[in-house]
């Protein structure tokens with residue numbers, strides 16, 4: 001029997017996400033020293049571009065384990081399990097084991113603003129588009145692994161390398 005082909009199509013879903021964000025320190029009031037040190041290390045010393053599309057401009061740093069959850073996170077055990085699984089920069093186990101806070105190196109991922117927050121995709125509509133914070137994980141990650149630039153797959157006006 002021949003494999004059935006599914007034609008390329010756009011899937012539109014209207015997701016309603018309801019997340020219980022725990023009480024936490026306002027990030028604006030928290031120390032940024034470690035974050036700044038690690039941000040500079042990744043972007044200015046290691047010259048890492050956007051992990052998803054390779055862009056070298058408009059770079060931001062994403063917390064794999066979200067900052068707002070930091071005080072509730074089990075950094076000693078569960079966080080290590082998660083971060084050892086998703087080692088975007090092939091951190092050693094020893095490096096992953098050093099992650100004790102959201103701003104630690106092994107918890108950070110360099111992304112361009114579009115791949116991160118998706119802010120550039122639809123003018124006038126912030127927090128939409130193709131960012132890690134605006135798409136579901138299967139769609140976002142799938143776009144990161146396509147073979148070639150493909151207008152049917154890549155987000156409008158944004159090329160995923």
Ligand SMILES: [Zn+2]
Nearest residue numbers: 050053112115
């Ligand atoms: Zn990008």
Ligand SMILES: [Zn+2]
Nearest residue numbers: 061062063116
């Ligand atoms: Zn983020």
